Every structure is written in C-alpha cells, then in structure tokens.
Amino acid sequence: MEINNIKSQKEQLIVQNVSHSFGFSDILKDISFTLEKGKVTSIVGPSGGGKTTLLHLCAKLLTLETGKIKNSFTSSSFAFQEARLLPWKNVLDNISLGLKAKGIKKEKREEEAKAIALKFGLEEDDFYKFPKDLSGGMKQRVSFARALVINPSLLFLDEPFSALDIGLKKELQTLLIKQIEEKQLSVLFITHDLMEAIKLSDEILVLKAEPVGHIIKKFSFDLPKIQRDNKFVYEQTAKLLSDETIINTFELELK
Numbered sequence: 001m002e003i004n005n006i007k008s009q010k011e012q013l014i015v016q017n018v019s020h021s022f023g024f025s026d027i028l029k030d031i032s033f034t035l036e037k038g039k040v041t042s043i044v045g046p047s048g049g050g051k052t053t054l055l056h057l058c059a060k061l062l063t064l065e066t067g068k069i070k071n072s073f074t075s076s077s078f079a080f081q082e083a084r085l086l087p088w089k090n091v092l093d094n095i096s097l098g099l100k101a102k103g104i105k106k107e108k109r110e111e112e113a114k115a116i117a118l119k120f121g122l123e124e125d126d127f128y129k130f131p132k133d134l135s136g137g138m139k140q141r142v143s144f145a146r147a148l149v150i151n152p153s154l155l156f157l158d159e160p161f162s163a164l165d166i167g168l169k170k171e172l173q174t175l176l177i178k179q180i181e182e183k184q185l186s187v188l189f190i191t192h193d194l195m196e197a198i199k200l201s202d203e204i205l206v207l208k209a210e211p212v213g214h215i216i217k218k219f220s221f222d223l224p225k226i227q228r229d230n231k232f233v234y235e236q237t238a239k240l241l242s243d244e245t246i247i248n249t250f251e252l253e254l255k
C-alpha cells in the first residue's frame with residue numbers, strides 16, 4: 001500500500017525551458033511548469049499563442065526541439081475540440097479502441113464501453129450507431145468516454161467543450177470533475193475560456209503570444225472544484241480581468 005502511495009506521488013509532468021519554432025517562426029519560448037497527480041493545469045491565452053503546440057509537445061504529438069519534458073504518468077489519453085471518431089466504427093467500437101489496444105477481450109471491452117457510454121449520457125439505442133448518425137454533442141460524449149475508458153492517469157484536453165451548448169458543457173464538466181476527484185486524474189487543459197479554466201483548474205498558465213508565446217502569469221486556486229459555484233467563478237473572473245497583465249494579454253478594451 002505504501003509502495004503504491006510513493007509511486008503515485010511521483011507521477012508528474014515536468015516541462016522545463018521548452019521553446020519551439022516552425023521553420024523560421026518562433027512559437028514558444030522558455031516554457032516551464034509542473035503538473036502533479038490529481039491536479040488540473042490550464043493553459044489560456046489568445047488565439048495563435050501556441051497553446052495547442054505546447055499541448056502537442058507535452059503529449060509527444062510533436063517532436064521536442066529545445067528544453068525538457070518528463071512525463072512519469074503511467075498512461076495518458078486525449079480529447080479534442082472535434083471528436084475525431086473513426087467513421088467506420090460504431091459508438092461502442094469507437095469507445096473501446098484504447099481497450100482493444102491494451103489487448104482486452106471483446107466481451108469485457110463491450111461491457112466497459114457500455115458502462116461508460118451510459119455514464120456519459122448516451123443511450124442503449126445509440127450503441128450501434130455510426131458517427132455520421134450522431135449529433136455534435138453525442139460525438140463529444142463518445143470522445144470523452146473513449147478517452148476515459150482506459151482509466152488514464154493523465155488526460156490532454158484541447159478545447160473539448162468549446163463547440164458544445166451550455167447545458168452539455170456543464171454536464172460534461174461535472175462528469176470530468178468527478179473523474180478528477182474519484183480517480184486522481186491529472187489534466188492538461190487548453191482553453192480560450194477564462195471562466196471554464198477557473199472552474200476546472202488548480203493552476204492557470206496565461207500564455208501571451210507577443211513577441212513569442214511565453215507564460216506571462218500563473219494563478220492557483222485552492223477551493224475544491226466541486227465547491228466552485230457561479231459566484232466563485234464570476235468573482236475570480238472579475239479579479240483576473242482586472243489584472244493588467246491579463247488585460248494586455250487578451251488586448252481587452254476597458255470602457
């Protein structure tokens with residue numbers, strides 16, 4: 001038991017002095033932060049600031065050129081703004097892709113995929129539908145179920161809520177918070193949405209694009225996510241939006 005505790009404490013993502021360029025364009029400069037087990041770190045900033053590039057470097061979807069990234073989490077998965085489902089596979093088969101890759105038998109795969117599909121608000125009638133017959137919201141439910149069915153210790157999220165209506169956004173955020181609390185899930189989360197970041201994060205890194213993407217400020221929040229009501233989110237948002245660095249980063253106009 002104790003050995004497990006020691007092992008789990010060591011799970012972290014350490015990003016040290018990471019810079020990145022595409023050709024002659026410098027995109028990121030000297031980025032450093034650490035994501036601990038059970039924590040959520042959000043990267044917020046204006047469009048084009050290099051948020052997705054940073055996430056891709058952390059997830060090894062891009063080759064690291066400068067700096068160090070050490071990921072000691074035991075497993076990871078992804079969910080993106082678009083659900084990216086395989087069009088030739090039905091809902092259950094899409095959800096259980098990661099289980100298949102782990103060598104889990106078909107019967108067990110289906111059982112686990114069905115359980116998580118129901119948890120994420122899909123219905124039995126949806127199980128054998130193909131992506132072309134699903135709404136955008138249903139596709140995103142499948143995408144979340146697929147990412148979480150393998151019980152990852154680290155989840156990479158790139159604006160997964162941005163195309164959803166407000167009700168579904170809230171529902172999926174609540175389900176995600178539950179997973180974070182129950183399973184000590186860690187999340188690296190990209191968003192444009194400051195309120196969303198305040199609701200979900202332990203730490204927010206603000207990325208400024210000019211002249212090259214760099215972290216201009218870090219904010220931490222201690223209140224348990226489950227206790228963050230609208231009042232907390234609005235108050236914290238107002239506080240952050242009155243910070244001069246945030247005003248400059250987002251080029252907000254004060255009237």
Ligand SMILES: Nc1ncnc2c1ncn2[C@@H]1O[C@H](COP(=O)(O)OP(=O)(O)OP(=O)(O)O)[C@@H](O)[C@H]1O
Nearest residue numbers: 022023027045046047048049050051052053054192
């Ligand atoms: N594969 C690539 N090759 C060349 N340039 C790229 C590539 N990927 C991204 N870029 C450029 O890098 C910059 C940062 O892009 P990135 O997608 O990381 O920003 P972002 O902050 O995630 O933006 P958004 O919020 O709009 O998604 C942009 O100018 C983009 O055009």
